[in-house]
Every structure is written in structure tokens, then in C-alpha cells.
Amino acid sequence: MALFKSGNPALGEKTFSQPYAVYGDDAMTVKGTLNKFGILFLLTMATAGLAWKMAYSGVNVTSYMWVSVFGGLGIAVIMAFKMSLAPYLAPLYALVKGFAVGAISAYYNYAFDKIAPNIITQAVALTFGVVIAMYLLYKFNIITATPMFKKIIIIATAGIAVFYLIAIGMHFAGIGIPFLHEGSTFGIIFSLVVVALAALNLILDFDLIENGSKMGAPKYMEWYGAFALLVTIVWLYLEILKLLSKLARRN
Template sequence: MALFKSGNPALNEKTFTKSFSYVDAESMTVKGTLNKFGILFLMTMATAGLAWKMVASGVDVTTYMWISVFAALGVAFIIVFKMEWSAYLAPVYALVKGYAVGAISAYYNYAFQKVAPDIITQAVALTFGVVIAMYFLYKFNVIKATPTFKKIIITATLGIAVFYLISIGLHFAGIEIPFLHEGSMFGIIFSLVVVALAAMNLILDFDMIENGASKGAPKFMEWYCAFGLLVTIVWLYLEILRLLSKFASRK
């Protein structure tokens, strides 16, 4: 996240500066990035569907879910430091992360099927709605990715990331942070803030993708940026799902 250029650790201006040291006959384009994002998204949906089907069949996927969560995290770290490998590792990330997302979604669907039977459909619809809305806000300069804006989003995102890592560690120690999952007023406010933060990261991601294309970044950066955008959208979906579950728990 150097130089405070993107809230997504996979996308920042230093990324593109570093990438210019590679020789590539072709340059990155916005269209190429979106095409590759489409491929990664379909792969994510495929393994998410597999996990969902396994849960529906009565298979306990808890262990597989945690393995896929940590595997995705590990692959993501490798991609960040080895951008030129993104064409090979981004699909791996999409597959393992998709399984985790599918398992988590199935869990929420089962847990809230009585009070909120459409919670997954609502989360998906809201996620796409937010992505589209943020794109138009960015495209028409309603929200601009200014240096100050970027610094604020970066700082907040780092704080949330550290907090979540701590909460995962506490979870395995048998300690839960109540407002992360419970539908208290504070818990709902916390989730609203995090959803807004994830949405703001989309502005920075769109900005960096366009900047990378305009600066002639190497072709492999299309895979890298597609991976970064997928990271943000998956995060946004999971936070919206968590928020909806908190509202549902109050019924």
C-alpha cells in the first residue's frame, strides 16, 4: 500500500512503477483487465457453487472452508510480491477463495433461512448494485480519488485488516468479539462503516486500473489488476452479507 494510492493492497502506484522493469510487447488495457476479471469471477462462482452443493448435501465443510481461507490469503501474498506470476496464480486464488465464499454463504443461508430466506440473493444484488453505483460515481467525478481521500481510505483499510486478523486469532483461542456477528446497534454501525469502506476502495481500484492502462503497464498487469478488483468485490459481498445477517438477527 505504498504511496497511499489504493486501499487495495494489490493495487497502488508503486505497483505500476515496479512493473515497468519487465519487458512486454503489449500494454495493459482496461478492456483486457475487465475480460480477465470476468474469467476470475466465473472461476470464483464455480467453486462457490461446489461448496454450496456440498453443504446442501450434508457435508461438513468447516475444515475445508478454513483451509481455503488461509490458502487464498497465502496465494494473495505471493501475487502481491510476484506480480509477474499473477496470470498463473490469480486463477488459483479465484478457485480457493470461491470455495471459501460458497461455504460461508451456505452457512449464512442455513443459519438465517427462517427469518431471512433470501439473504444470499439480497447480498449478491446489493453487492452488484454498489459496484455499479461506485463505478458511475467514479466515472462522472462525483467522488474523486484525491491524495487525501486515498490516505484516509488506506489508513482505515489497514486498521480494519489488522483488526480482522486479531479477531481470527481470538476465534481460534475460543474468544469472540460480540459486535462482529451480533445485531446490536454498535454491531450494525460497525458493519455499515466497513461496507462503506469497502465501497470506497472500489473508487481507488477503478482509478488505479485506468492509470495503469494510461501509463502503458505490461500486459500481465491485467491479471494482477483483475485479481485486485476481485479481492475488493469479494470483501464487499461478505461485509454486506454480515450486515444483512445482523439486521435479520434483530427480527
């Protein structure tokens, strides 16, 4: 996420800042973006289900998971520099990322089967609940994406992104950061902060997608906007899953 300049790693701060001259059926719409998101979501669920099935069939999916994680990051970087490729790369991203999500979910489901048997169901329900709540807060102008709001979210997200990249590097070096996974008080507070930050990124996503539609962005930006929304929702789901696992360990 540190590779981008927005609260959402997929939506740069200047994604929709340039003037467009696209009208009619060739222009981006909010409805079109949501339709594209539906397609990406189904693709994500398809490969997530595949990874889940493989994991419970006895296949060690760890290496495939890391390939999916870094593969998805690579695809996202390409799209950030060449957004016109979104109609082709966004579905590929959904397929690749979905496998990682499925593998991670299978691990948590197995690891917490005895102490939190419904952890995946709870994480999914909470994720969709947060998405709906944030949309309503945005729709009724309870939370607005002011310049100061955007700046704070962007800086905070960049900070978390850098921290996570360092944590991944330390993981491969055999060095762990306890509060990232343990149910200590500080660990739970950290997860709550990150979950809140991911949720607030949804406001930026909704705002930028709506602005793209108003400015007449080209049709391919529907795929890019849908991809951006998927990135945030996946991030939110994984952070909620991590938070629930910490709470389960604490109990």
C-alpha cells in the same frame, strides 16, 4: 489485508508508480482487465457452487473453508511480491477463494433460512448495485481518488485489517467479539462503516487500473488488476452479508 500498502489489499500504493515502456498488444488495457475479471468471476462462481453443493449434501466444509481462506491469503501475498505470476496465480486464487465464499454463503443461507430466506440473493443484488454505483461515481468524477482520499482509505482499511486478524486469532482461542456478529446498534454501525469502506476501495481499484492502462503497464498486469478488483468485490459481498444477518437478528 494488513499485508499490503493500499486500500485494496492486492493493489499496493506503488503498483503502477514505476515507468513502463510497453506498447501495442503487449500493454495493459482496461478492456483486457475487465475480460480477465470476467474469467476470474466465473471461476469463483464455479467453486462457490461446489462448496454450496457439498454443504447441502451433508459434508462438513468448515475445515475446507479455513484452508481456502488462508490458502487464498498465501496466494495473494505471493502475487504482491511477484506480480508477473498473476496470469497463473490469479485464476488459482479465484478457485480457492470461491470455495470459501460458497461455504460461508451456505452457512448464512442455512442459519437464516427462517428469518431471512432471501439473504444470499439480497447480498448479491446489493453488492452488484454498490459496484455499479461506485463505478458511476468514479466515471463522472463525483468521487475522485485524490492523494488525501487514498491516504484516508488506506489507513482505515489497514486498521480494519489488523482488527480482523486479531479477531480471527481470538476466535481460534475461543474468545468471541460480540458486535462482529450480533445485531446490536454498535454492531450494525460497525458493519455499515466497513461496507462503506469496502465500497470506497473500489474507487482506488478503478483509478489504479485506469492509471496502469494509461502508463502502458505490461500485459500480465491485466490479471493482477482483475484479481485486485475481485478481492474488493468479495470483501464487499461478505460484509454486506454480515450486515444483513445482523439486521435479520435485530428484527
